[in-house]
Amino acid sequence: MEEYTSTEMMAVCGANAVRDGERVFAGTGLPVLGAMLAKVTHAPNAIIIYEGGNVDTQNKDLALSVADSRLGYRAAASIGLIETLGFLMMGGRVDVGFLGAAQIDEYGNINTSYIGDFDSPKVRLPGSGGGNDIASSAGRIILMFTHDARKFVKKLDYLTSPGHLSGPGSREKLGLIGGGPALVVTDKCQMDFDPNTKKIRLKSVHPGVTVDWVNENVMFDLIIPGKVPTTPEPTKEYLDKLHQLDPQGIYLGKGQK
């Protein structure tokens, strides 16, 4: 059995959610590590698109920004935002988008804008960036963030990017073309969405994490199936390749493996 960190586990879960040949929109950090890992393992023909404008790159170094010059290395094209978030994303040409969240509700709606009251917020978060665009129009959304009960809220302080809004049919009614959130990956578990209610449902717990722990660390009524499997552990191949992608531990952390 390989040793691995919870960060590595998240990256591998993210990678496993990408299928070969898919067009993937990934921001910097764990999402792009996951997408890149998929590309060097089971999904060699996945195409990664960065909203800044580099598409189908073969970057050799990890980027700190979706606009990083590193992503221009051997790109097939270097274009602009209207291209990536407009023609590609709103055009319905992207299969999967990765997003983070500071708060998420039971329908997978997310907040990346403000903590606290809008009129006198405690914290100003980064805002939507391309997040709302991705959440609105990507074929499906994979959410990745570290598990913290305060993030899984009954009511968001601010709704930045649409999940399944108020349930079945509510995205369609507003003309949103994307499929909405399909998977939530944390350092403790994976969650998906019940197809009938569009509410979050526990999918698997990572090794060493109990279903009870997850249930206690979610501030809404989590759908918990009768039998919750344990997330398979990352293989040596995936872990090795992951560290080849981030040899300096920029996102994986240093000295942990």
Next chain:
Amino acid sequence: MEEYTSTEMMAVCGANAVRDGERVFAGTGLPVLGAMLAKVTHAPNAIIIYEGGNVDTQNKDLALSVADSRLGYRAAASIGLIETLGFLMMGGRVDVGFLGAAQIDEYGNINTSYIGDFDSPKVRLPGSGGGNDIASSAGRIILMFTHDARKFVKKLDYLTSPGHLSGPGSREKLGLIGGGPALVVTDKCQMDFDPNTKKIRLKSVHPGVTVDWVNENVMFDLIIPGKVPTTPEPTKEYLDKLHQLDPQGIYLGKGQK
């Protein structure tokens, strides 16, 4: 006194209507000859824009198409239609546009689409092309075409491009940003527009043409001022330079000078 043809006269009148430093939108044929003549004489800093996408070119050969490769030679940029007719023209960044017309009414509205009834037209003309775009948004419009009574009609068969529509204020009411037609150049005379009524007014007759002839060859009530000057004859300098621009007589005709 120089000898000259009526075609040369038209080109020189067109040239004289361009001021130094102006941004000029010109189609192929006499308009572009006029604009180019202005640039090699009194308006060296005029910038000619071709709707196909070449801007500020230094073409050495005459073009047969607004998209002609000849216009790509030493262009400052080779862009697209959204750029030329959108960002530049509708953006209000063009001073003067040249247009032709198959029919024109007393307000300078023009038809380049159909002769005869719309439902069973006698002739299908080229259509708007960029003409409507230019007529809508250029700072002022210069119209050039050979004089024929059937062109100066009381009622157009089809209104393709807006002149002064139904008179003062009617362009503004529709949100059109361009100033509308300012000058009509034919092989017989020049006409401008009365500032109060926005109706066509005789400005000058070319040498050898009488005011009466013009009045008889216009099918609406032409405004004729008390004293109509004769259009100055083209100078040798302008005629020589004109033929340097069209040495093969593509637009000026062969063997006429």
Next chain:
Amino acid sequence: MTEPSIEDKRITLEEAAQKIHDGAHIAWGGFGYQRPPEALAMELIRQKKRNLRIYTCGSEHDLDILVGAEACLEFEVAFFAIEALGLAPNLRRRTKEGKVQFEDYSNLAMALRFLGGALNVPFMPIRHMIGTNMMDKTRLRKDKAKVIDCPFTGTPIVLLPSVQADFGVICAQKADVEGNVQIFGIKGEDNEIARGSKTTIVFTEEIISNEVIRETPDLTTIPALFVDYIVEVPFGSWPMQSYGVYDYDLPHLQMYMGQCKTEEGWQEYLNDWILDVENHDGLLKKIGEKRLKELRADKRYGY
């Protein structure tokens, strides 16, 4: 790193034309004399296509042969003539016969309709067309354009319905087999057509390697993500021009203008230059190597 396989999107000109079914709506690239899909137009005629509808800003000889052969008689278009050479002869005749249906827009209107299609929004705003018969005279569309009062400024503004055609067809100078496309010189409305059509087919004068694309990503005008098929067709815009590759064939065009004034002349041209040549290679043989060489662009000038 696992090597990704390079997807080969190449098909033949014949296959491309076969994909375009009778009744298809086509966004038609090229502008004026520049890079029109002439080889495709001829192959569509050889394959006896019918009831096509073409959306374009302005096209010329390519559309006129489609009208002559009655492959396409419906147009949403801004301009249709052979520019400096005169009115399009087949169009003129078929219009008199009452066979051609036009929905008239301005060039910018058509380009914005393609941009709206590329953005996947149902309409685009424009300040033009208003006040003219293009707003109220319609033939093919119930909803040609609408005027609304801008909800922000109160001033009238025209909304144009976006176009997402069944097929987008454009010609380029260079492309790789994956579909990364480099257009040189003016772009016309081709970038928008390529991004807004349901199926995009690019005809390229030359196939270049994916390596060259990756060395010059700033020259990629259409990334492969938007392109479904690539067709290598040298001289694919003859008798018109392709900037940097070859010039238009003016004597041929002048012959066309003269001969096609009559139906008999057109039928002769149709047989001689389209139906009696087996395919595009046959056409190039008929034109002859000597003539093709003369038409090739001087690299210093681009024509």
Next chain:
Amino acid sequence: MTEPSIEDKRITLEEAAQKIHDGAHIAWGGFGYQRPPEALAMELIRQKKRNLRIYTCGSEHDLDILVGAEACLEFEVAFFAIEALGLAPNLRRRTKEGKVQFEDYSNLAMALRFLGGALNVPFMPIRHMIGTNMMDKTRLRKDKAKVIDCPFTGTPIVLLPSVQADFGVICAQKADVEGNVQIFGIKGEDNEIARGSKTTIVFTEEIISNEVIRETPDLTTIPALFVDYIVEVPFGSWPMQSYGVYDYDLPHLQMYMGQCKTEEGWQEYLNDWILDVENHDGLLKKIGEKRLKELRADKRYGY
């Protein structure tokens, strides 16, 4: 042929900042770590500008120093953080102090607002933002966005008010003195900003000759027709990056992130790196030739 005089649109960085009056609305170019107008931000601070409003998709260190110095406290923006390095420290503090006002949009929404400005239409349609608090929570604008039923399809669609800012400021790698601009690598929303602003100022790493521009018109991303002023500023985006010219200065950014967590730390940074250096040349001297050389891009990689 009469030689046209080449118009020289060059001004200095100081002059550029002087043109931007207190209270000006600025469309701010660059995206993420790429080509932000850092040198301008620092000069605006040196000149003690106040009450600016900035429109941009996402910007980072450059905006955070403007917020810290309280030169700009109003933003219509999609993203404000230092991406992988964390939340923007001055923004965080000034927000707690209740000093900063945001109007929140998505990245595409802002880019389309600039596109609408470039097209000179009052609004642009978008399918995004709908269903979220970005539609109903407003601070700076009465009309932030409106939902209408599409008159063609009946489905709801969001209209965004276009932006035509007093000034558009962007950084490029190359430009000639007339204002023909070549941006290499990603474009972000810079092409739209340059075309849609009332006065466009381009900061270029290098001045190239008009001859070079005319030899490579396909690389001209912004023709001079849209550009009012050109400012030559080498390392004008430091401590961020300019593709193909230099990389970001990561140790500096990390120092910034740590030190500016407190007001005292920020005030020290403000004095050390902005106020106590006389001008941009002084800054480059302070950074030092050795360090600048290290940051220069390896031409093979672009960073």
